[in-house]
Amino acid sequence: MIRDLYNVRWQPAEDGPTPLTDEEERRARAVLFSELGNTIADRGWVRFPAYSPEERRRLIDVAHRLTSHWGQQVFVEAEDQCSLRLFLAGYETRPAQPSLPQPQP
Template identity: 85%
Template sequence: MIRDLYNVRWQPAEGGSTPLTDEEEQRARATLFRELGNEIADRGWVRFPAYSPEERRRLIDVAHRLTSHWGMQVFVEAEDQCALKLYLAGHGIQSANPPLPQA
């Protein structure tokens, strides 16, 4: 039995990603700016997955936009191969493990 497939698109090679249109990219960045910005404002930091170079570039751009918007530096740090951490000063890895008090 032969079946015709309609609305089928070729998928990119394994590990590749489908590029977003300009409008989709703008909406994605605006959403990340709003959601991640709210989380950073509440907690001082946020961890977000970034599996591809495009996703990492997008998060770095969001951090730069937040820095410009707030007038305070938003730092970006790779936690592992799949996640980035965006944080304000005092909320980075170094502050997560403060030194023990001296006796």
């Protein structure tokens, strides 16, 4: 006996990300615009995780929206495979990392 299957959709793996609805995507970008924009306005840069291509595209879009909103370029730089850094001109160099004390001979 052969069964006909209607309205069957492919489901992502259990551990994989699920796509956001249009409304969820709009709200996520609005929150990132506000929160990341406030941090960049306060200190000139922000680092934020971006594990998937969708998250990277979302952060790049937020940087473009902030650029349009402020009239000042917000740059995007990959720090590693899992995070992006958004920053204003003049904050191109990474903030100084605290160094460990050196042992005395």
